[in-house]
Amino acid sequence: MSYIGNVPINNPAASETRQEFTATASQTTFNTSGYVIGNFISVYLNGVRLSAGTDFTATNGYDVVLTTGAAAGDLLAVEMRNTLADIGAGFASTSEVTGTNTTGSITTGTNSLTVASGTGINVGDYVVGEGIAPGTTVSAISGTSVTLSGTVGATLSSDPVSFYTANKALSPGLVAGQLCRAWCNINGSTDTFRSAFNISSISLNGNIITVNFTADLPDTNYVFVGTSSDSTFLTEYNATARGVGSISFISRSYTNASSKPNFINIAIFR
Numbered sequence: 001m002s003y004i005g006n007v008p009i010n011n012p013a014a015s016e017t018r019q020e021f022t023a024t025a026s027q028t029t030f031n032t033s034g035y036v037i038g039n040f041i042s043v044y045l046n047g048v049r050l051s052a053g054t055d056f057t058a059t060n061g062y063d064v065v066l067t068t069g070a071a072a073g074d075l076l077a078v079e080m081r082n083t084l085a086d087i088g089a090g091f092a093s094t095s096e097v098t099g100t101n102t103t104g105s106i107t108t109g110t111n112s113l114t115v116a117s118g119t120g121i122n123v124g125d126y127v128v129g130e131g132i133a134p135g136t137t138v139s140a141i142s143g144t145s146v147t148l149s150g151t152v153g154a155t156l157s158s159d160p161v162s163f164y165t166a167n168k169a170l171s172p173g174l175v176a177g178q179l180c181r182a183w184c185n186i187n188g189s190t191d192t193f194r195s196a197f198n199i200s201s202i203s204l205n206g207n208i209i210t211v212n213f214t215a216d217l218p219d220t221n222y223v224f225v226g227t228s229s230d231s232t233f234l235t236e237y238n239a240t241a242r243g244v245g246s247i248s249f250i251s252r253s254y255t256n257a258s259s260k261p262n263f264i265n266i267a268i269f270r
Helices: 094-098
Strands: 016-022 029-031 041-045 063-066 075-081 100-106 112-115 126-129 138-142 145-148 156-164 180-187 192-197 199-205 208-213 223-228 232-236 246-253 263-269
Touching (some): 063 075, 156 192, 180 199
Antiparallel strands (some): 100 156, 112 145
């Protein structure tokens, strides 16, 4: 068979699925397994195809929201592409790169996370926070109760937690150089984190402060960047002994005396 224009190509990276839901009375929101935002979704109510933007919206990569609530027992079918066939149609937006940021609390060794706000969080989102292992995702969400795919190795208590979509490609314009591998904001008065990413704990040896990475870096050729408050500066402690799992530094005043400030900020790039 001949074609006008480009010959269609079967792209093995593209994956299309169909999900069916039996509605409850006045139900408007239906949570799918995930789709590429754009023109890659078709929605049918009792066999009748609905019009995007008029009869429903699908804007966050997971939820299909009806303009008018369905009746109890109605059958909603969703046909969607949930991996990228055309990378140009799936670049992440600035807000998606920024993620959904909230605070949360969790008991050590459980996977039940309570967040301040569940708005913008979806099943499948990747979860980033102190003590949460890289690769952890949201397996279920109900209001402000979030179920994680794995248990958490630290007790969170009103600590920052971020959620990111994983079905979009990052454009060079948003990412620019290489990514920050770890960072933290340390309270020098209490030797605790105000916030952190990929840093699990702090250890002290006199005035030598060591931060331990949750996930090891690929090698020791990373860049250490640090700032501090109260007329102090940071110097790396024995750079030749830095490790893939931790880094140590000393805080000094400008008179070269040992001094630990209230704010210590660390960032690691590789």
